[in-house]
Amino acid sequence: MVAGLARSITSEQISLNLTTLDFDLENTTAAQISSAILTAAKCQVSGTSESEYYVSDGMFHISRLISNDSINDVYAFPKESTEPVLFESGMRLVGQVQSGQVTFARDEESNDDILPANSVEVRATVCGLSKEGVLVISGSDYPTTFSHEIGGVIERVGSSVSGFAVGDEVVGFSFSNFATHQQVDSNLLQKITLGDSLAEITSLLMAYGAALYGLKELANLRPQETVLILSGSGHAGLAAIKMSQLMKAVPYVAVATEAEAKRLKAEFDLTEAQILLPTSVPLALQFKEASGHSGADVVFSSGLVDSAVAQECWRNITVFGRFIDSGRKNVLNRTVLDTVPFHRGANYMSFDILDIYAQKAQILGELLRFTISLYRQGSIKPLGAISEIPIADLDDAVSAFSDDFSSGKTLLTYQPSEKPLNVTRSRPSLKFHGDATYLLVGCLGGLGRSLTSWMMKKGARRFAFLSRSGTDGEQAAILVEDVKKAGAGVQVIRGDVTVKNDVERAIKAIPSKYPLRGVVHAAMVLKDGLFYSMTYSNWVTSTLPKVQGTINLNKALQATDLDFFITTSSTSGTLGTPGQSNYAAGNAFMDSMSRHRHLNNKPSTSLVLPMVLGVGYVAEHPEIEEALKRKGIYGIDEEHLLEAFEVSMAIQSQKGAADHVVVGMDPSKLQKSLHEAATTDGFWMEDARFRSLIHTMKSASPTSTSGSSASILSLINAAATPAQSIEIASEHFMDKLSRLLMVPRDEFEPDTKRISSYGLDSMIGAELRNWIFKEFALDIPFQQLLGESMTVTRFAGLVCANQGIVVEG
Known part of the structure; x- marks a missing residue:
């Protein structure tokens, strides 16, 4: 535990010179311990960059994070490892994104999967590009699915499915990766009937799904109400025009070009007044002049609409207006909503089709049926020309993609082409035992849903969950019910992993007919805070699940023959994330316990994870994602998370396998995330353990530097006058504060406004203090930084005084 604690404390206070020694007591004498302590103290005084030692039989060992080539060579293939393959009907392939392009992997084992009872397997003949x-695909968003509309033929039917048969031609929602064969909930499909066009219906689904849900379900649009549809809302905006007309409302559309205006007039029979071209007049005023209303009853927007325009329309929305914000949002680009419209009874409602699928898929089934009903009545038709492109040309289709108001719909067709697909070579695939039980601890949330679904695809059929609250929570109850519906046996054992008797009771509850073969321990509790102010209660609450919980599982399973034992650790323990000393300590203990089990010939891998995007705790707390990205730390998505689980489970059967696997420390991605965070001095970068990693990062980007302290201090000292020195220090400091606190640069008042008024809290303060020490060689107490009289200018004066520059006053 001490290693993780020490790493976190030193990252909170970089001026602290702290060294840890870990002794192998079985092979180290008292004299060797004394000598080692003296040697370490001398090294510490001499200024060595090492801060952690492991001592065995008098020999010092140091730690380095290096690439695990034996694992990477087998499981992590570079992009150039693909081979060209001509597509043929019947191939089983699944898409994957690599550097902004889609390659395909063979998916032959999916043919052996047991279908969930309510699902069918569809061989795709066409999929929509949205x-x-x-x-x-372009890397601008992190969900793991990138195809959402499917048309095809049923090849297999689940045991509880009625109304569908093998050979039926169907269309519907399917959240996949352009796979040739997709397992789809039967509620999300409809059969094609005489007179239907498979391509036309497929082209409608995402656009009309968003428009219907936004206008009909959320806005409850009424006849004669006005609807303002914003430029940038894409094909969903086009569908919103048509739905407004069908619901006898009056649509007004903001467009970007004359070409868009010309198309909308012709296709939707809109008047000149209903089309708002860009001018010097604000959009809200244009709408008022065109409609005669002070504000729109409903505004239809999306995550890609210009935020300033969206805010303007929200501020001017009418009494009891409804602002509908559809589609994906970037957490770092979200802005604070003006609260005034709420006082007029207005509502702001945000949704995303991908979230609806994840949380309430039955709604998508209703939207599908309503859309097809409108199509068959002749009320709606394709939104412009449909381009049918062979799947081999997917990358070209992505590059040329547009969903502005003048564009049509792109469909990918699964047909032979002279152009080959890029198909990756296959890697070892893990298989679970259908007659075994797998114990999952702390997995009744988003992680559990993802993990159990993936394990079932690979053969697992029985799960035991150990949880303090059991299925009391709504999400836990839904997860368990969904796993049962998918055909798996489930035991939910109410108990606390930190209580020895509860763990023993859970293991005894597993029937001998289905013996326990694998364990995933993912229980965690976050109680973040700086160490100097952390309470004992918060320390214990966070560390107990990872420390005592792991001890209990290890002891209770000594006589159990397992295929794998996984503990989900975190890079918090490896890096020493500021504000998480308790969490870092618990994770470091998990890493050590995995090593201990290995030494005793027990299977174990500590899976060291970064933040996971789109599923689990970070997905439910976007402010954590924002804080970590600000530190230059990148995250992994659900697909990479499951790949990490697969590797960590598979290697445990191999002799000499690693006892821990660190994920999320790819040099090129770290370099990119540091650049995007506008920082070159990540809190961990001076730690000698990462020397090899940093060398690789610098080799990839030779212009990068580890900091700028020498240059800024030289500028301060070279200034002609003390006043100029203060100005240089102030400007540099305000640049950092602006990036760190996301405060516009022009809002700073360096002479009059205290630093704490810009939103500086203790967590960000720790990061800022470390930066100040690196940049200005100044160790300033946090309370002094938050002082009532501490302005930017006064702080700059302290920097200059610390450099021996005499500042008057």
Whole structure:
């Protein structure tokens, strides 16, 4: 535990010179211990960059984070490892994103999967390309699915499915990766009937799904109400025009170009007044002049609409107005809503089709049926020309993609082409035992849903969950019910992993007919805070699940023959994230316990994870994602998370396998995330353990530096006058504060406004203090930084005084 604690404390206070020694007591004498302590103290005084030692038989060992080539060579293939393959009907392939392009992997084992009872397997003949998918492929968004509309033929039917048969041609929602064969909930499909066009219906689904849900379900749009549809809302905006007309409302559309205006007039029979071209007049005023109303009854927007325009329309929305914000949002680009419209009874409602699928998929089934009903009545038709492109040309289709108001719909067709697909070579695939039980601890949330679904695809059929609250929570109850519906046996054992008797009772509850073969321990509690102010209660609450829980599981399973034992650790323990000393200590203990089990010939891997995007705790707390990104730390998505689980489970059967696997420390991605965070001095970068990693990062980006302290202090000292020195220090400091606190640069008042008034709290303060020490060689107490009289200018004066520059006053 001490290693993780020490790393976190030193990252909170970089001026602290702290060294840890870990002794192998079985092979180290008292004299060797004394000698080692003296040697370490001398090294510490001499200024060595090492801060952690492991001592065995008098020999010092140091730690380095290096690439695990034996694992990477087998499981992590570079992009150039693909081979060209001509597509043929019947191939089983699934798409994957690599550097902004889609390659395909063979998916032969999916043919052996047991279908969930309510699902069917569809062989795709056509799939829609949507804005949501393009964002994922281009790297602008993190969901793991990038195809959402499917048309095809049923090849297999689940045991509880009625109304569908093998050979039926169907269309519907399917959240996949352009796989050739997709397992789809039967509620999200409809059969094609005489007179239907498979391509036309497929092209409608995402656009009309968003428009219907936004206008009909959320806005409850009424006849004669005005609807303002914003430029940038894409094909969903086009569908919103048509739905407004069908619901006898009056649509007004903000467009970007004359070409868009010309198309909308012709296709939707809109008047000149209903189309708002960009001018010097604010959009809200244009709408008022065109409609005669002070504000729109409903505004239809999306995550890609210009935020300033969206805010303007929200501020001017009418009494009891409804602002509908559809589609994906970037957490770092969200702005604070003006609260005034709420006082007029206005509502702001945000949704995303991907979230509806994840949380309430039955709603999508209703939207599907309503859309097809409108199509068959002749009320709606495709939104412009449909381009059918062979799947081999997917990357070209992504590059050319547009969903502005003048564009049509792109469909990918699964047909032979002279152009080959890029198909990756296959890697070892893990299989679970259908007659075994797998114990999951702390997995009744988003992680559990993802993990159990993935394990079932690979053969697992029985799960035991150990949880303090059991299925009391709504999400836990839904997860368990969904796993049962999918055909798996489930035991939910109410108990606390930190209580020895509860753990023993849970293991005894597993029937001998289905013996326990694997364990995933993912229980965690976050109680973040700086160490100097952390309470004992918060320390214990966070560390107990990881420390005592792991001890209890290890002891209770000594006589159990397992295939794998996984503990989910975190890079918090490896890096020493500021404000998480308790969490870091618990994770470091998990890493050590995994090593201990290995030494005793027990299977174990500590899976060291970064933040996970889109599923689990971070997905439910976007402010954590924002804080970590600000530190230059990147996250992994659900797909990479499951790949990490697969590797960590598979290697435990191999002799000499690693006892821990660190994920999320790819040099090129770290370099990119540091650049995007506008920082070159990550809190961990001076730690000698990461020397090899940093060397690789610098080799990839030779212009990068580890900091700028020498240059800024030289500028301060070279200034002609003390006043100029203060100005240089102030400007540099305000640049950092602006990035760190996301406060516009022009809002700073360096002479009059105290630093704490810009939103500086203790967590950000720790990061800022470390930066100050690196940049200005000044160790300033946090309370002094938050002082009532501490302005930017006064702080700059302290910096200059610390450099021996005499500042008057």
